[in-house]
Amino acid sequence: MGGTFDPVHHGHLVAASEVQARFDLDEVIFVPTGEPWQKGAREVSPAEDRYLMTVIATASNPRFSVSRADIDRDGPTYTVDTLQDLRASRPDAELFFITGADALAQILSWRDAEKLFGLAHFIGVTRPGYTLDDHHLPDGSVSLVEVPALAISSTACRDRVALGEPVWYLVPDGVVQYIQKRNLYADRTIGCRSE
Ligand code: ATP
Numbered sequence: 001m002g003g004t005f006d007p008v009h010h011g012h013l014v015a016a017s018e019v020q021a022r023f024d025l026d027e028v029i030f031v032p033t034g035e036p037w038q039k040g041a042r043e044v045s046p047a048e049d050r051y052l053m054t055v056i057a058t059a060s061n062p063r064f065s066v067s068r069a070d071i072d073r074d075g076p077t078y079t080v081d082t083l084q085d086l087r088a089s090r091p092d093a094e095l096f097f098i099t100g101a102d103a104l105a106q107i108l109s110w111r112d113a114e115k116l117f118g119l120a121h122f123i124g125v126t127r128p129g130y131t132l133d134d135h136h137l138p139d140g141s142v143s144l145v146e147v148p149a150l151a152i153s154s155t156a157c158r159d160r161v162a163l164g165e166p167v168w169y170l171v172p173d174g175v176v177q178y179i180q181k182r183n184l185y186a187d188r189t190i191g192c193r194s195e
Pocket residue numbers: 002003004005006010011012015098099100101102103104125126127128150151152153154155156194195
């Protein structure tokens with residue numbers, strides 16, 4: 001499951017858990033993006049902070065892990081590189097790529113979109129506010145899965161922190177504490193959405 005995870009929240013974790021159970025996956029690997037090419041409009045928090053928050057959030061689940069593949073690769077993050085790196089590190093694994101309805105809608109605009117479907121089976125999950133649709137992606141390359149609806153976004157979490165509003169129970173406790181400790185999102189521009 002790729003994402004900016006700025007910060008990781010319970011919407012990500014519920015989606016990952018649901019897909020893990022539904023497809024009986026051995027492992028769900030969270031892959032925080034390096035330099036996100038589609039998020040040019042706002043400053044993204046340092047990769048190391050996003051990586052550590054994702055580690056904190058997933059530490060208690062034996063089936064969850066976090067990969068540094070994207071943050072350790074120079075340059076902007078492209079999912080085709082992510083999948084090729086994961087394939088190289090796990091040559092015998094069958095790969096699935098979990099993505100929310102909003103990100104799935106953009107998939108055809110991703111670099112080397114036609115290659116992606118040979119590298120992994122895509123799983124689109126429901127997300128409040130977006131319509132889940134297979135966008136005529138190649139036959140058999142995408143599964144659509146309904147997951148418990150959590151209307152949480154990282155954008156809203158960042159805005160809440162900037163306004164002094166609580167993010168308890170939207171993100172794991174350790175992530176609330178990490179945000180405070182590192183003083184993340186304190187003086188950002190409200191409503192600076194990124195997709
Ligand atoms: P931002 O508001 O900064 O874009 P985000 O909440 O969309 O943050 P991302 O890191 O962009 O989080 O998302 C990573 C992946 O998780 C994407 O595929 C996204 O669609 C999915 N996702 C994010 N939030 C949810 C949610 N509440 N329910 C289901 N899927 C989600």
